[in-house]
Every structure is written in C-alpha cells, then in structure tokens.
Amino acid sequence: MRHASHQLPVAKPVLDEREVEAVRRVVLSGWVTQGPEVAAFESEFADFVGAPHACAVSNCTNALHLALKCVGVGAGDEVITVSHSFIATANAIRYCDALPVFVDIETSGYNMDPDLVEAAITPRTKAILCVHQLGMPCDLRRVVEIAKRHAIPVIEDAACAAGSEILWQGQWERIGKPHGDIACFSFHPRKVVTTGDGGMLTTANVEHDRKFRLWRQHSMSVPDTVRHGARQVIYEGYAELGYNYRMTDLQAAIGREQLKRLGALVSRRRELAEQYTERLSPVAGLQTPGEPAWARSNWQSYCVGLSEWIDQRETMQALLDCGISSRRGVMNIHLEKAYVGSETHRAATSLTRSVVAQQTSVILPLFAQMSNADVALAVDTLLSIIAVASPTALQAL
Ligand SMILES: *Cc1c(COP(=O)(O)O)cnc(C)c1O
Numbered sequence: 335m336r337h338a339s340h341q342l343p344v345a346k347p348v349l350d351e352r353e354v355e356a357v358r359r360v361v362l363s364g365w366v367t368q369g370p371e372v373a374a375f376e377s378e379f380a381d382f383v384g385a386p387h388a389c390a391v392s393n394c395t396n397a398l399h400l401a402l403k404c405v406g407v408g409a410g411d412e413v414i415t416v417s418h419s420f421i422a423t424a425n426a427i428r429y430c431d432a433l434p435v436f437v438d439i440e441t442s443g444y445n446m447d448p449d450l451v452e453a454a455i456t457p458r459t460k461a462i463l464c465v466h467q468l469g470m471p472c473d474l475r476r477v478v479e480i481a482k483r484h485a486i487p488v489i490e491d492a493a494c495a496a497g498s499e500i501l502w503q504g505q506w507e508r509i510g511k512p513h514g515d516i517a518c519f520s521f522h523p524r525k526v527v528t529t530g531d532g533g534m535l536t537t538a539n540v541e542h543d544r545k546f547r548l549w550r551q552h553s554m555s556v557p558d559t560v561r562h563g564a565r566q567v568i569y570e571g572y573a574e575l576g577y578n579y580r581m582t583d584l585q586a587a588i589g590r591e592q593l594k595r596l597g598a599l600v601s602r603r604r605e606l607a608e609q610y611t612e613r614l615s616p617v618a619g620l621q622t623p624g625e626p627a628w629a630r631s632n633w634q635s636y637c638v639g640l641s642e643w644i645d646q647r648e649t650m651q652a653l654l655d656c657g658i659s660s661r662r663g664v665m666n667i668h669l670e671k672a673y674v675g676s677e678t679h680r681a682a683t684s685l686t687r688s689v690v691a692q693q694t695s696v697i698l699p700l701f702a703q704m705s706n707a708d709v710a711l712a713v714d715t716l717l718s719i720i721a722v723a724s725p726t727a728l729q730a731l
Pocket of ligand 1 (some may be wrong): 503
C-alpha cells in the first residue's frame with residue numbers, strides 16, 4: 335500500500351518555548367529537585383482541582399503506592415479494583431503485599447461496574463481503588479456510597495483524569511477535589527499534561543498529606559528545604575522505612591506551565607471528541623464512547639468499540655498503512671504473565687466484559703494540536719476500511 339505522507343500519531347504532548355524557558359530558569363537557579371518549584375506546582379495544582387492538599391511525587395505508580403500504604407493496606411489485605419486498566423493500578427497493590435481483587439467493567443464504557451463492588455467486599459478488604467479510565471470519570475458517587483457503608487477508604491486512580499469533571503451534589507467539580515479519600519495523578523507524556531514523568535496526590539486529610547511528604551523523601555525528619563534555610567545545625571532522623579519518590583524542580587517547572595494550558599487543552603480535546611462522536615455514532619458496527627450526564631471527560635483517549643465482524647488488528651493495520659496510528663483498547667491485567675497464579679490476584683466476578691473490551695476496541699488519534707481536518711481524515715479512513723469489511727455498514731450513514 336502507498337505510504338501516506340500525512341502521519342497522524344495517536345497522541346502528542348503540547349510542549350514549546352514556555353516549558354524550555356521554565357526549565358532554564360530552574361537550571362540557572364541551582365536548586366533542581368524538590369524545592370520551591372515543586373512547592374509552587376503543588377499549591378497551583380491544589381487550587382486547580384480544588385483540593386486542600388497536593389503532594390508531588392515521581393510518578394503516579396508511586397503515588398498509588400503511598401496512597402494505599404497511607405490508608406493501611408498491608409500484607410494479606412485485599413483491594414478491590416479493575417483488571418481492565420494499565421498494569422500499574424494492580425502493581426501498586428502488590429507493592430503493599432496485598433491482593434488485587436478484580437471486578438468487571440460496566441456494559442457501556444470502560445470503568446468499574448459499581449453494581450459488582452459490594453459483593454466483592456470481604457473482611458480483608460482495606461480499600462477500593464477505582465480508575466477514571468481514559469479520563470472518563472467512573473461512577474464515583476456510587477462507589478463512595480458503598481465504601482462509606484462499609485467504612486472502606488476510596489482511592490482514585492486519576493492517572494488519566496487531570497482536567498476531567500464530575501457533577502457532585504449539583505456542582506461541577508474537578509477530579510482531584512477530594513470525593514474519595516485520595517486521588518493520584520500521572521504526568522507521563524501519554525496523559526493530557528506532562529512533566530516527562532511525574533505524579534501528584536490530592537487529599538483533604540492533613541495527616542495523609544504529612545505522611546506522603548515524609549515517605550517520598552526517605553522518611554527524613556527534616557526536609558532539605560528546612561535544613562537549607564536553618565541558622566542552626568540540624569541533624570535529621572529516619573524513624574521509619576521511606577522511599578525516594580521525589581519530583582524534581584525541573585519537572586515541576588514544566589508542570590506549572592502545563593497546568594496553565596490544561597483548561598484550554600481540555601476544551602480543544604472535547605471539541606475534537608465531539609467531532610468524532612458526531613461522525614462515528616451513526617455508523618453500524620461502531621460503538622462510540624458515551625459520556626454520562628454527570629461526567630465531563632478530558633478525553634485523554636478516544637476509544638471506539640468494534641462489532642464482531644470488524645477485525646481489530648486488520649483495522650489498526652489498515653489505518654497504519656494510511657498513516658494513522660491507533661492503539662488497542664485498554665489492557666487486562668489478569669491476562670498478563672506477571673498475574674498468573676492465585677497469589678497475584680483474585681477475580682471476584684466474571685471478567686468477560688473486560689476481555690471483550692480489550693479485544694474489540696481501538697483508540698483513535700486525539701491530541702490538542704489536531705485540526706478538524708485531521709479528525710475528518712481519521713474518520714474517512716476508518717469508514718473506508720469498515721466499508722471494505724462490510725459494504726452494507728455504510729448504509730446507516
Ligand atoms: C498511566 C497510568 C498509570 C501510571 O502512571 P505513571 O505516572 O506512568 O506511573 C496508572 N494508572 C493508569 C490508569 C494509567 O493510565
């Protein structure tokens with residue numbers, strides 16, 4: 335097939351001279367890790383999402399580890415989550431020597447089915463780790479309701495959800511404003527805003543926040559920032575096991591610039607997603623992602639379901655032959671080799687919907703720099719591929 339001149343990646347970070355200038359400022363300041371830029375980024379992020387506390391760390395996986403540890407998850411405990419997620423979600427549970435307990439996803443969409451959560455609770459359940467998959471808020475209101483009834487903490491894997499919103503008691507609120515106990519964000523380049531790598535924990539609980547700050551820096555009793563400014567000699571102590579989960583000031587300076595763009599990035603992404611949905615939702619054989627009336631996604635990814643007569647791999651290859659990158663839908667953790675064996679996880683429900691979703695969904699290109707013509711090109715190409723798979727499919731248009 336002809337090699338397309340127009341290459342459309344599936345995602346692309348928005349970075350320019352503003353981020354370069356920010357890093358330059360930090361390099362020349364001489365303070366390059368967990369200093370004033372991290373503190374400023376934390377307070378700006380907390381303001382953005384509406385959280386009393388925000389603590390920056392090296393990535394979201396480590397944020398999840400600290401969050402789980404903080405609510406007391408330890409050896410022999412169980413944490414209810416989904417298999418239909420990036421592997422880091424369940425890995426963080428295993429870092430605590432606890433057992434991931436998987437429930438299936440909803441019939442429509444890629445998030446945890448709240449109807450399945452309550453029956454999965456056992457005396458060992460120490461937390462519910464829900465995921466706002468691909469940036470789409472999960473049914474947090476119902477998850478929190480169930481958790482409250484059983485006095486179990488809720489941790490949100492909000493890795494993809496910076497800038498997403500949820501209708502909460504009649505108000506639109508950003509994910510990260512504490513609805514559960516702790517929310518964890520990622521700033522990996524595949525997310526809507528990036529610091530290269532990076533993570534953030536938000537919470538309303540001052541004691542949680544204090545622990546995050548202690549543990550992320552080896553549990554050192556006196557942070558560098560305090561010793562640096564002290565007029566007297568101070569000896570630090572290490573009362574418990576800690577970690578090096580610091581974010582650098584270089585990353586935080588980039589993050590502060592990214593945060594200024596986030597609102598505009600999400601608006602543009604929502605326009606692009608709407609264009610996809612407008613063109614693709616009438617097409618027989620495709621299931622466009624729905625947005626519940628109580629959710630506003632940042633559309634970190636736009637994932638389309640394919641009917642059984644449309645082959646996933648062939649469709650992705652045909653798109654690629656035309657210069658359009660795509661990705662398979664979200665993975666299933668329980669199908670990976672690292673999750674073989676009853677000591678690695680427990681499936682509390684059938685995981686059929688999760689498995690089918692992985693096998694029959696495709697993530698289409700979506701990034702803020704895309705033009706409307708790029709979306710049209712991706713749509714036209716996909717439709718021509720489906721028309722070949724079944725010429726009758728386009729009659730629905
Ligand atoms: C990206 C992602 C993570 C991991 O984030 P890192 O910052 O790369 O550690 C965790 N959970 C989900 C759902 C993700 O998409």
